[in-house]
Amino acid sequence: MLDIAEELHRWVEQGRDFAVATVVAVSGSGPRQPGAALAVDADGTAIGSVSGGCVEGAVYELCQQALADGESVLERFGYSDDDAFAVGLTCGGVIDILVTPVRVADPVREVFAPALAAAARGEAAAVARIVSGPGELLGRALLVGPEGSYEDGSYEGGFGAHPELDRTVAAEARAFLDAGRTGTLETGEQGSRCGAPITVLVESSVPPPRMIVFGAIDFASALARMGKFLGYHVTVCDARPVFATAARFPEADEVVVEWPHRYLERTAVDARTVLCVLTHDAKFDVPLLRLALRLPVAFVGAMGSRRTHLDRNERLREVGVTELELARLRSPIGLDLGARTPEETALSIASEIVADRRGGSGVSLTGAHTPIHHDVTSVTAPAGRIGSVA
Template identity: 60%
Template sequence: MLNIADTLHRWCREARPFALATVVGVHGSAPLPAGTAVAVDLDGNAVGSISGGCVEGAVYELCQQVLKNGDPPRRARFGYSDDDAFAVGLTCGGELDVLVQRVDPPAQPHLAAALAEVVRGRPAAVAQVVDGPAALLGRGVSVLGDDDAAHGTLDDEETDLAVTARAGALLRAGRTARVEIGGAADTCPGQLTVLVHVHASRPRMLIFGAVDFAAALSRTGHFLGYRVTVCDARPVFATAARFPDADEVVVDWPHRYLERTEVDARTAVCVLTHDAKFDIPLLRLALDMPVGYIGAMGSRRTHDERLRRLREAGVPEARLARLRSPIGLDLGARTPEETAVSITAEIISHANHTTGLPLTQGTGPIHGPLVPNRADGRTAPDPT
């Protein structure tokens, strides 16, 4: 639902009832992930998309029924029909589970509070019950920023505590996900499936080296939603005018800046200096930090020399294995712009634990684990 937070926030401020259709499950190939939503108000105004157009009409009708008739929340599944190619379904071959519910903003102040935080660019999570007792379906609680307290309530204190704890953990990880809660004496007495919608602070991309490649990479990183920092010890090169797409440009020795700045498991560290006096102290520190990606630019000869120096500096082999060098995927990149695409493609692949292979070289769902084709050129069996 956070894909349409601006409009939902305005409707909540106006106390305007609306129907909310949320993707709560995805099976096979589907155009949009769980958590994506469509909303319809009493005047028939619609916002958002859950399928890129395939099933929007049917979802719109469901929303109007639930909203105008006051129906309880209902689940619907949409998938491609081989018997009738023109039936309501997904031409990509996947299936979507959708939860449609009426929302009366005055009755759900926790949602308005969370949407207000999202609109302001602050972190927030909304935990929405998508499976479980009928009385709880569609209800939720919110976690705002660093506050681990629940806003809103579901059923009882134990349930609220269990759901809030999971929502807070996902908010800190910056990840939207479905979680199963309950069925154990130390959590809530019932069993629930909860979809936790997360709006986290932007992940960081730290680019070291104020070079032309850094300008292109900062542009691509900004486009992908990163908070981009360019750092270089040379003030003549590290200027805001040279890097207009960076959120900040820092003049400092790279390792000193990394030592004092904030990083997390989503942070991408890109070392473009290929100068040992900058690289070695920087990489020695970075490889000992809980960041998500560490890549360094340079030729294979530069990489071998870099590894030698890092070993001499006492970096163990297990940490050296984290270093992606030469940086980027094999795209044949030559220009700074092409190189930026190569680097960000590797960052995306690394974050999602994928092969980085062309989709034509494998089988299986395109949004799931790719099964590489066999060495003899034949397609491997689809595990699904």
């Protein structure tokens, strides 16, 4: 739902009634991940997508029905060999979709409205919704923000069941929010594992991850465009003011004139940050990479020929970079696409970043036996089993 927050926030501001259908679980190959949503207002206007087209018509009708009767419903769609005319996914996967009415008088609107407003502003927020369990709880929600966001410092809204359930889910939802993840958790109706089993979908909206491109060259301009296309907040940094100008990098969110390693020392990075070093000049690269390889970021890559790569590694060893730290470096940066132009090179680099983030191999899907959509990461938390997707 938060993936279409800007449009839904406008609908809330305009006082429109609507229903929102959200993917809450995916089994096998599915076109959209949990959190993907389609919404339909009282006039029949639709936004978003839950399947890329396979089941949109049926889900549209479910949204209209939810608006009419005010009831949430959980529906499963999958391929059926027994019924050739059944609505399902041509890819052979199975998806569960929760349809929730969000009318002016519906209590869930009081939770959704501030969540949508925060997500539309690019601020951090998470919505936790019950997607399976006792029927009367289906679709109920609570809102979690960063630490200290609300009066009790924890959450707004609630499930209307056991108070411990609210506290348990709020604590787990904040862990999802801190990691910028969307996924499900399982707990009990009374919190922890007590009471009837309940599955909760946690949708997180966080500010876009950062891509910092070092080196104000033509390849950096193409990569900045690609980074924006992929949803990154893009910064271009170079110590040379004649090259590092907003006019040369109109797609970048910011252009910084500063020695790269000094800028990296003072700027905020996190576990989603991508660092792309395109300077291939030792006086910039060595101090920059020495720092970058010791930071808890998602990706560190550096441009250059294989000879440049070997020379750079030796220089990094000389300044104390360990073999374990060097193993983090993606160099020469990018996948082997045979790229020549700046745009092709940017595609090569972006492809490696996506493959690294999603666990892809980078090989051609033709003739391969690997899954198209890789399994999402699963971890265990005190409330039970959690499955999450970045």
